[in-house]
Amino acid sequence: MKHTKLALAGIAALILVSGTAFAQDTARGTNSDFVDGVVGQDVLQTADLDAAITVxxxxxxxxxxxxxxxxxxxxxxxxxxxxxxxxxxFLKAHNSRNRYDILLANGDVMSTREAAKQALTWLNDLQAGTAIARN
Incomplete structure (x- = not known):
């Protein structure tokens, strides 16, 4: 049986925007900062992104x-x-041998590999938009 980790990801138009927002402890039905090693919403929702990166x-x-x-x-x-x-x-996540499903904000379940692929697409679009805005 395939093991599924549940993590809420901030998705806009099916593209990752704010990352994995929180993990849900399915055994207890409660939200937690850490479930099976997945760092949750509190880390990415902070204004101190340098601290989030360190964590x-x-x-x-x-x-x-x-x-x-x-x-x-x-x-x-x-x-x-x-x-x-x-x-x-994102490339490391995409190429990881470890794969599991995450629950997205829109209710869809997606593999970490597919989520990483979409994150790469989003990043490329973001960079292209940034370059256009500078011109």
Whole structure:
């Protein structure tokens, strides 16, 4: 049986915008900052993205290259304008051997691989829009 981790992701037009927002402890039915190593909403909702990045990096160090953590880290990097590191994190998540399903904000269930792929598309679109805005 396929193990499914539930994590709410901020999706706009099916593209990741604010990353994995929170994890839900399905056994207790409660929201938590950490469920099965997935850092939740509080980290990415903070105005201090440098602190969020530090927390996510530490969780990745402790938990290995968990794809949900990598997607969250990529989101944090993208929000700070560090597109190169965001892309690196999304690619690591996409290429990870570890894959599981996450529950998106719109109610869809998607594999971490597909979520990372959509995050890469979003990042490319964001970078293209930023370049157009500068011209």
């Amino acid at each position: 996510l990096q530490e969780e990745i160090r402790k938990n290995g290259n968990d794809p949900a953590l990598l997607i969250n880290l990529g989101q944090a990097y993208a929000r700070t304008g560090d597109f190169a590191r965001a892309e690196e994190s």
